[in-house]
Amino acid sequence: MSPLFPALTGDFPATADRPALRFGERSLTYGQLAGSAGALAARIQDAGRVAVWATPTPETAVGVVAALLAGVPAVPLNPKSGESELGHIVKDSAPELVLTAPGAELPTALGQLTRLDVDVHAPDPGAAPPPAGLTPDHPALVVYTSGTTGPPKGAVIPRRAIAATLDALADAWQWTADDVLVHALPLFHVHGLILGVLGPLRRGGSVRHLGRFDPAGVARELAGDATMLFGVPTMYHRLAEALPGDPALASALGRARLLVSGSAALPVHDHERIAAATGRRVIERYGMTETLMNTSVRADGEPRAGTVGVPLPGVELRLVEEDGTPVAAYDGETVGEIQVRGPNLFIEYLNRPDATAAAFTADGWFRTGDMAVRDPDGYVRIVGRKATDLIKSGGYKIGAGEIENALLEHPAVREAAVTGEPDDDLGERIVAWVVPEDRPGDRPGDRPDDGLAAELTRHVADRLAPHKRPRTVRFLGSLPRNDMGKIMKRALKDAPQHTHENVTGHG
Numbered sequence: 449m450s451p452l453f454p455a456l457t458g459d460f461p462a463t464a465d466r467p468a469l470r471f472g473e474r475s476l477t478y479g480q481l482a483g484s485a486g487a488l489a490a491r492i493q494d495a496g497r498v499a500v501w502a503t504p505t506p507e508t509a510v511g512v513v514a515a516l517l518a519g520v521p522a523v524p525l526n527p528k529s530g531e532s533e534l535g536h537i538v539k540d541s542a543p544e545l546v547l548t549a550p551g552a553e554l555p556t557a558l559g560q561l562t563r564l565d566v567d568v569h570a571p572d573p574g575a576a577p578p579p580a581g582l583t584p585d586h587p588a589l590v591v592y593t594s595g596t597t598g599p600p601k602g603a604v605i606p607r608r609a610i611a612a613t614l615d616a617l618a619d620a621w622q623w624t625a626d627d628v629l630v631h632a633l634p635l636f637h638v639h640g641l642i643l644g645v646l647g648p649l650r651r652g653g654s655v656r657h658l659g660r661f662d663p664a665g666v667a668r669e670l671a672g673d674a675t676m677l678f679g680v681p682t683m684y685h686r687l688a689e690a691l692p693g694d695p696a697l698a699s700a701l702g703r704a705r706l707l708v709s710g711s712a713a714l715p716v717h718d719h720e721r722i723a724a725a726t727g728r729r730v731i732e733r734y735g736m737t738e739t740l741m742n743t744s745v746r747a748d749g750e751p752r753a754g755t756v757g758v759p760l761p762g763v764e765l766r767l768v769e770e771d772g773t774p775v776a777a778y779d780g781e782t783v784g785e786i787q788v789r790g791p792n793l794f795i796e797y798l799n800r801p802d803a804t805a806a807a808f809t810a811d812g813w814f815r816t817g818d819m820a821v822r823d824p825d826g827y828v829r830i831v832g833r834k835a836t837d838l839i840k841s842g843g844y845k846i847g848a849g850e851i852e853n854a855l856l857e858h859p860a861v862r863e864a865a866v867t868g869e870p871d872d873d874l875g876e877r878i879v880a881w882v883v884p885e886d887r888p889g890d891r892p893g894d895r896p897d898d899g900l901a902a903e904l905t906r907h908v909a910d911r912l913a914p915h916k917r918p919r920t921v922r923f924l925g926s927l928p929r930n931d932m933g934k935i936m937k938r939a940l941k942d943a944p945q946h947t948h949e950n951v952t953g954h955g
Contacts, residue, residue: 502527512646543561629647676708762791
């Protein structure tokens with residue numbers, strides 16, 4: 449098959465001096481990356497599978513690229529994972545080696561693996577032919593899911609999925625070798641690793657990784673020659689918060705060719721604040737570990753807040769009812785589960801044939817578990833997860849996401865999450881979990897009153913519909929989130945809270 453990184457395996461003189469990667473003050477050109485990754489590929493080519501200790505460093509990027517050049521599946525490991533989770537992943541994926549930066553301290557769970565330190569300055573061994581027998585379906589990565597419903601599952605991602613997704617995004621985003629990407633995302637996940645590192649390398653462009661997110665770092669890079677920013681909603685929220693007092697940040701964001709948010713929905717309120725301050729709208733895309741990218745707002749399309757755009761080239765997408773009947777309506781109201789089919793899909797869950805079989809329909813569609821509606825022009829709006837965000841109340845099917853966006857439009861709300869709870873009358877009642885903004889005159893320990901709860905309920909009813917209003921409002925100091933900024937709704941019930949029950953009754 450064709451190489452994943454033409455700039456590394458083709459005509460080196462044309463690209464050797466072009467910047468490829470920069471992590472803080474450390475950088476590699478394409479020639480240096482070809483040398484170090486090529487040398488490492490030669491050392492690991494006989495391994496069955498390798499783990500990569502995925503710190504935000506050049507060593508992680510070189511390690512993953514080397515594995516892909518060698519045709520050896522790589523397993524990115526989250527450095528923040530606990531011993532139990534790491535132990536499960538290592539036992540399940542059975543890597544022969546762990547690639548890491550020199551001097552990195554590894555946890556006990558990796559103690560049985562042979563350690564191989566990555567040398568980012570290794571001499572160029574010369575272009576080597578790609579391994580024989582590589583096919584589009586050859587496993588490239590084993591990326592572990594978040595494990596919200598049990599131990600993490602290893603999604604086996606083939607080479608074709610990486611190529612198909614990155615080429616589809618190049619079409620949708622007009623992504624070229626001239627683009628310089630800025631991001632600060634973790635490198636053990638699809639967003640940060642495949643889109644954020646492998647994406648620029650496939651295009652022949654470059655990536656600047658900040659190490660850790662910082663609005664000043666974003667401003668510095670976008671004020672220079674950077675053209676694109678990838679982030680998650682938490683990052684864009686912090687940018688929106690910083691914009692009023694930072695004209696340099698507003699100017700830098702306004703210079704960007706593309707601002708992309710993903711991994712969770714970006715609240716409409718943050719969309720509007722960023723657009724008002726910078727003149728630039730954030731676009732959203734939708735993907736999963738198992739599917740890579742499915743949809744996106746296109747660079748040449750309407751950057752409509754609250755949507756994830758249209759299916760990417762090569763991706764088939766449908767909405768289905770609970771009984772599997774396709775949803776034909778493009779009315780912006782009818783909720784169905786998203787199912788997708790295309791070259792972007794994973795092969796299987798490693799060692800889990802039962803879970804793999806359950807994830808697909810008989811005719812080959814992947815069941816995402818995400819609920820959405822489609823607007824008349826085909827734009828997809830995700831309203832939540834089937835397991836946690838589809839609320840059946842009073843005979844209606846309601847998506848938590850649209851209620852969350854409505855709550856976030858209220859000036860007294862900093863963060864919001866919506867869930868359903870059993871209710872004898874309604875089947876399920878809508879529960880709003882709200883982190884309020886600090887108000888003038890508030891003192892430490894002050895709690896929001898019933899008046900604010902009732903006001904938020906009326907606010908939702910006025911913007912959406914009376915049946916979508918929360919019946920219970922719970923105020924929290926913060927919402928539990930994972931490393932990618934996604935709200936962990938299953939943990940909400942354990943969070944300290946101040947509850948206003950039945951603020952509107954059952955009318």
